[in-house]
Amino acid sequence: MLSHNIKPPSSSSRTSEVYKVLRQDILSGRLSPAAKLLIDEVSQRYGVTSTPIREALTQLVTEGFVQKIDQKGFFVAQVSRRELIELTNTRCWVESIALREALANRTPQWEEQLILAGHRLSRTNRSADPDVFQEDASWEDTHKQFHMALIAACPSRWMLEFCALMTDHAARYRYLSMSLAYPARDVTNEHKALTDAAIDGPPVRAIEMLMEHYRTTADIIVGSNLDLPD
CATH class of the missing domain: 1.20.120.530 (GntR ligand-binding domain-like)
Known part of the structure; x- marks a missing residue:
């Protein structure tokens, strides 16, 4: 699995960097539409802990690039x-x-x-x-x-x-x-x-x-x- 190995110094900058790279991977199709975004797998992919991953995913939900489904988790937004x-x-x-x-x-x-x-x-x-x-x-x-x-x-x-x-x-x-x-x-x-x-x-x-x-x-x-x- 591709790892971007993101390791900025502070929590806020780490979240910002994860957000930018995750967002670009969704835009470019490296993360496929409707793909499930398991926190542990995404953390491993980007080389960071779960906290900035959750924060970045929440931000992407507000922009419509990620969907959060109750009891099921986060998914890359579908296209149609x-x-x-x-x-x-x-x-x-x-x-x-x-x-x-x-x-x-x-x-x-x-x-x-x-x-x-x-x-x-x-x-x-x-x-x-x-x-x-x-x-x-x-x-x-x-x-x-x-x-x-x-x-x-x-x-x-x-x-x-x-x-x-x-x-x-x-x-x-x-x-x-x-x-x-x-x-x-x-x-x-x-x-x-x-x-x-x-x-x-x-x-x-x-x-x-x-x-x-x-x-x-x-x-x-x-x-x-x-x-x-x-």
Whole structure:
């Protein structure tokens, strides 16, 4: 069993580190959907005691990545076609508002950061192998930074935090399907066109493009032969 051997010096930092690594293992699919998370086994996997494991799992329950069932314990949250559609619809509803507000409150600094984030994303490989998908963790981080930069001028901290959480849930579906769907589209040009629309085009066009971007992702995942329960 893979062990990350996490040994930070303090209890709070240990919990934080366990949380980050456990969360990433769920997002990337290294911990499979619906897998039972036995405290002793998880403690052995990450090389820490049960206390930070329980604290990290409790935090992940609040974010929807882990499910706690009475009398049964903790499980990696399940994925489903229905949830993916619901997630995609909710992202479109919420981020259309966030992007509209961001564009209404744009600043030169926002524009500079968006261009920089787009450039970084264009220079980051989607896969470590151009022919067969091999996870490149830096792409997901850079991709999230781009999408958050797009709406960063939105004046609602609550909305931005919710958008960030939905972005991570969507990333989980991409990780699970990517080996089946890669390469299915030219995301570099999509992100470039989205940047141009946000900076130069009317807001309604940028919003339409962002919604299309998210719905295309969901369609590709559904069509990727990923075994998604209904």
